[in-house]
Amino acid sequence: MSTPGILITGSTGQLGSSFRQVAHLFPGYDFQYASREDLPLDDMQKMREVFASVQPRYCINCAAYTAVDKAEAEKEAAFKINAEAVGNIAKLCNEHHCRLIHISTDYVFNGTSAIPYREEDDINPLNVYGASKAAGERSALQYCPDTIIIRTSWVFSEYGKNFVKTMISLMRSREEISVVNDQTGAPTYAPDLASAIMKIISNGHWLPGIYHYSNAGKTTWFGFAEAIKQMISSNCRINPIPSSAYPTPAQRPQYSLLNTDKIVSAYGLHIRDWKESLQECVHKLQSV
Ligand SMILES: NC(=O)c1ccc[n+]([C@@H]2O[C@H](COP(=O)([O-])OP(=O)(O)OC[C@H]3O[C@@H](n4cnc5c(N)ncnc54)[C@H](OP(=O)(O)O)[C@@H]3O)[C@@H](O)[C@H]2O)c1
Numbered sequence: 001m002s003t004p005g006i007l008i009t010g011s012t013g014q015l016g017s018s019f020r021q022v023a024h025l026f027p028g029y030d031f032q033y034a035s036r037e038d039l040p041l042d043d044m045q046k047m048r049e050v051f052a053s054v055q056p057r058y059c060i061n062c063a064a065y066t067a068v069d070k071a072e073a074e075k076e077a078a079f080k081i082n083a084e085a086v087g088n089i090a091k092l093c094n095e096h097h098c099r100l101i102h103i104s105t106d107y108v109f110n111g112t113s114a115i116p117y118r119e120e121d122d123i124n125p126l127n128v129y130g131a132s133k134a135a136g137e138r139s140a141l142q143y144c145p146d147t148i149i150i151r152t153s154w155v156f157s158e159y160g161k162n163f164v165k166t167m168i169s170l171m172r173s174r175e176e177i178s179v180v181n182d183q184t185g186a187p188t189y190a191p192d193l194a195s196a197i198m199k200i201i202s203n204g205h206w207l208p209g210i211y212h213y214s215n216a217g218k219t220t221w222f223g224f225a226e227a228i229k230q231m232i233s234s235n236c237r238i239n240p241i242p243s244s245a246y247p248t249p250a251q252r253p254q255y256s257l258l259n260t261d262k263i264v265s266a267y268g269l270h271i272r273d274w275k276e277s278l279q280e281c282v283h284k285l286q287s288v
Pocket residue numbers: 009010011012013014015016035036037039040041042061062063064065066081103104105106133151152153154155156160161
């Protein structure tokens with residue numbers, strides 16, 4: 001029997017890049033990494049050709065329009081990639097008997113809950129990005145009902161652009177910064193999520209549907225920044241501020257903690273505390 005192929009879209013992004021880091025732990029799979037150039041999500045013909053030539057057994061859709069604030073002014077572009085293209089990938093997966101893992105976001109929720117969101121809770125996005133990702137969830141399940149959707153939150157890693165890298169750079173160049181202290185959530189280390197996805201695939205039991213995954217624990221962006229400061233031994237002063245003092249084009253949920261019980265019990269995952277994963281990320285960033 002041939003080695004099952006796994007097509008990773010968005011291979012240059014945070015999550016896509018993280019599969020390169022964990023791939024050696026899963027030697028029974030043939031990882032095929034597709035960048036925007038290899039697999040443009042707005043080009044169905046090219047996507048068709050890639051699926052026909054790779055014939056993947058699994059597709060992990062890590063590609064997305066992720067510019068949350070820019071999306072407010074670029075609604076059409078966000079929906080094209082996060083909803084329409086997801087429907088096209090789902091159709092191709094269905095045609096090719098390929099199992100789809102699609103990634104979604106905590107921003108599908110409106111943040112008014114006082115307890116961690118469960119998969120079956122009502123969604124009600126506050127911004128265009130969240131609405132486009134919610135539409136993507138519906139398209140994925142409509143065109144490929146066998147799909148696994150994983151909602152995640154506050155993704156960080158050594159790769160691409162993210163809060164940890166921005167904070168380290170600001171803390172090295174400024175004496176004082178301000179960070180919002182009234183949005184609560186859980187950071188997610190992209191390589192931890194990549195490993196969790198590979199454990200789901202290699203587990204052998206494919207249970208389609210929506211799952212939540214983030215690192216364990218909770219914090220605010222201010223708390224996240226304080227932890228980074230401690231780990232890099234910075235003297236930068238961090239001022240906690242309300243979101244109202246840092247207006248952004250896109251409104252964000254005040255609370256977006258995800259309840260991860262379902263993925264833990266379905267797949268027997270152990271999820272690390274976000275601070276343990278942050279320590280690993282900071283260590284890797286400092287040793288380059
Ligand atoms: N980042 C977060 O905090 C966060 C939170 C919750 C959920 N998520 C979800 O998690 C998933 C992974 O996020 P991430 O942080 O890894 O994202 P990322 O670092 O922004 O990477 C996105 C990837 O998508 C690619 N891409 C964008 N437009 C494309 C197009 N038209 N055609 C083909 N590829 C395209 C990008 O290519 P280029 O490098 O060429 O631009 C990049 O490889 C996404 O579904 C995202 O919505 C992220």
